[in-house]
Amino acid sequence: MRVTRVLHHASNVTGRLQPCVAFYREVLGLADDARPEIPGVGGHWFGVGGEQLHLVDADPGPTGIRPTAPHVCLAVDDIDRAAAELEAAGVPCVRGAQGPTAQIWIVDPAGNTVELQQDPATRAGPDPADP
Numbered sequence: 001m002r003v004t005r006v007l008h009h010a011s012n013v014t015g016r017l018q019p020c021v022a023f024y025r026e027v028l029g030l031a032d033d034a035r036p037e038i039p040g041v042g043g044h045w046f047g048v049g050g051e052q053l054h055l056v057d058a059d060p061g062p063t064g065i066r067p068t069a070p071h072v073c074l075a076v077d078d079i080d081r082a083a084a085e086l087e088a089a090g091v092p093c094v095r096g097a098q099g100p101t102a103q104i105w106i107v108d109p110a111g112n113t114v115e116l117q118q119d120p121a122t123r124a125g126p127d128p129a130d131p
Contacts, residue, residue, distance in 0.1 A: 001028065001029060001076055001077075001078070001081055001082040001085045001086075002029065002076065002077040002078070003028055003029060003030060003048055003049075003074050003075070003076055003077075003116075004048075004049050004075045004076060004077050004119045004121070004122050009051065009052060009053045009054060009072050011053070011054070011055055011056065011072050011108065011110070011112040011114075012056050012058070012110070012112065013043075013055045013056065013057055013108070013109075013110040013112065014056075014057060014058065014059060014110070015057070015110075016057075016109050016110035017042055017043065017044060017055060017057040019109040019110070020044075020055050020108055020109050020110050020112075021044045021055065023108050023109050024046055024053065024055070024108070025046070027086075027089055027091060028074070028114075030046035030047075030048055030053065031046060031047050031048075032044070032045070032046060032047075033045040033046055033047035033052055035054075040058070041056065041057070041058045042056075042057035042058060043055050043056045043057050043058070044057075048074065049075075053072060053074075072112065072113075072114050072115070073114075073115040073116075073117060074114065074115070074116050074117070075116075075117055075118070075119035075121075075122070076116050076117070076118065076119060076122075077119060077122040078118075079102040079103075079104060079116065079117070079118040082104060082116055083095060083104055086104065086106060091106055092106070092107075093105060093106045094106075101117055101118065101120075102117065102118045103115055103116065103117050104116040
């Protein structure tokens with residue numbers, strides 16, 4: 001699967017940073033990005049199409065308004081191929097749609113919901129990075 005851009009971002013992974021880094025790096029294929037030292041806040045950043053996904057390893061604080069749960073939404077170049085790759089990796093998923101927008105919902109190792117959407121700016125087809 002090729003993730004093309006972050007549609008929105010930030011996931012709290014309190015106490016589960018390393019498994020989450022492996023998940024986003026190995027399952028979703030995201031590239032590591034530079035992260036400044038933030039005193040008292042652990043984490044890891046990934047770069048995606050000029051945007052960033054921040055994994056935050058710190059207490060998220062008290063709960064607040066959380067419509068349908070906090071999540072990150074990533075655009076992918078081929079939603080059907082993404083579903084097949086997730087199935088092959090043993091990652092449970094639920095497919096859905098909002099009108100013509102295809103969606104897949106998964107959960108990372110820290111319990112964060114991740115939404116994948118077909119990127120409307122990317123024509124589904126062969127990934128030039130695939131041999």
